[in-house]
Each structure stands twice: as structure tokens, then as C-alpha cells.
Amino acid sequence: MRLTAILRSVINAATNSSISRTIPVATKPSNISEPSLSHSDSTLILSLILPSRQETCRFHLNLQTATVGQLLDEIKQEDAGIEHAHVFDENGNILSKAYKISSLMNSSFTVQLNKQKTFLFDAVNKLQVKESAMNNPKTDGPSIEHTVSALYHALNIMKVYHSKYIVLKNEANELATQLEPLEKIKNKLADICQRHTTRCIWYGLGAMSFQVGILAELTWDVYSWDIVEPISYFIAYGTAMGFYAFHLMTRADFEYMTMTDRIFLRRFYREARRHSFDISLYNRLKDRLFIVHTDLARLRSPLSLSLPAPPNPLKCKISGEELSPLDAYRASIRVEL
16 A cells, blocks of 8 residues: 555656646747728728738828829838839729829729739728718818818929929930930931932933923924924923822822922931931930920929019010910920921
């Protein structure tokens, strides 16, 4: 009996010591939550999982002023590993950066990061936005949202103009740098084609003078007018047939300027192929440069900057009508071209 009691006491002591040495392992709560969409005080709260850090980041967007481009810029700024970020509508179409965030609340949309992670948000069924945040209440005076939006516009409009001006100015300088070597080649080819066109015009005048001389010699020295008259008639009729054939081939009236331009262009395209000059690239760069200069003129116009009208407005020399700075700039560009 004593042996049995001793064995029981030993077994109980060993069991108690093993239990006392057992350390409970607590599971670490994960800070990664599912992507979600919520709303609070006219502010849209979008939660996304960043691919580089695998953490959830919340983005606060104003429903009245925020755009898709602002959301994508904030996402790329928060996670430097994101190179491609797009927002798609329910039909799979990419939304532009100028698309309003408030318009996203009317349908479901998808956020795609680095062409791999895709987050689908159903703003219609899962998000209940107050109607006062989406549709402004009809009151006699301006609402708070309109007042805040007007104040934001007044405080930040010059900053937006300045940033846009810098972007357009840098693009114009880059385009001018790309066009500089092309302009040299184009001017060289234009000189060659202009000399060729001038020679063709003088050759035409020489041919007509030779024709008149031959007809005059046949009329007064060799034959009489009775014999030369049918010949001159066929020559005149053949010339008229040539004009008609030119119209059928080019679908343009036969004029001296039209014929001169056609000779110039035919020679120019031939010389461009010979010198490996890319005319399509040159035209695209020139068109883009004209658009950039037009946008710069619009930014500098008094109406865009809310400035008073100049004391001495520009006037047309022919009609006497006042010209806007944008029209005057376009006219100067046409003169330079």
C-alpha cells in the first residue's frame, strides 16, 4: 500500500510540473482587413490592400471635388511599388483621370493595381450615401458644399494654372527640341523643291513661247492662216482636254497656285523618301506643338486668369474688329508657318 501511494504521488507531481511549464500561445491579430468602401460627412473612405507592404490603407476623398486621377496619384504616392493603377467601370472600360468620384457612386467600379490585384466595389448595393451629399438640397441661397467648392476653387486656381503652365511649357520645349533637326532637313528639302518648281514654271513659259513662235512662222512664212487655223484649234482643244484630265485626276480646279503646289509637293515627297525624312512624324509633332501653344495662350488669356481687359485691345487691320489674345496668337502662328 505504501508503494502504491508513493507511485501515485510521483505521477501527480510530474503531471503538475508539465502543466506549469506549458505556455499558452496567443495568435497575433492580423492588421490586414478586406477592401471596403464607406462614407462619412460628404467624404468617401476607400480601404485598399497595398501590394508591396500587404497593409490596408484608407484614402479619404471629397465627393464634391475629388477625381479618379487624384485617387490614383494618392495610391502611387503611398506605395512606390505600384507602377500601373487603373479604375474600371462595370462594363470594363477604363475611366479617365478627370472622372468625378461622385459619379462612381452611381454604379459598381473596379480598382486594379499593377495589373494583378483587382478590388471590386459595389457602391450601389453596399454603400448608402446620403442624398444630401450627392444631390444638393434646393434652397434659396448657395449650399455649404457650393460655398466650400467656390472657396477651394478661388484659393487653388492659381496653383493649378501654374502647375499646368509648367507642364505645357516643358512639353513645348521638348517638342521644339525634337523638331529642331527635322526643321533643318525640312528647310533644306523645301529649298530644293522650290528651285525645282521655279524651273518647271519657267520651262512652261518657254514651251508656250516656242509654240507661239512656231505657229507664227507657219502662218506668215510657210503657210497661210487658212491652213494654220485648224492646227491652232486642235492645239487649244487639246489644252482644254488636258485641264479636264487634271480635274479628273486631282478633283481640283486647274489654277496656277494649285498646279504650283502640286509640283512642289510631288517633288518634296520624292526628296523626303530619298533623304529618309519622316513626314508623318514631323506633322504629328507640329500639330501637337500648335495644340500646346494654343493651350498656353488660353492659360494666359485675361478671361481665364480673371483679369481686366487690356486698355488698348487688339484690332483687326482689315475689319477693325477687336481680337482676343487667343485669335491674335493663332494668327501669328499661321503667319510664321
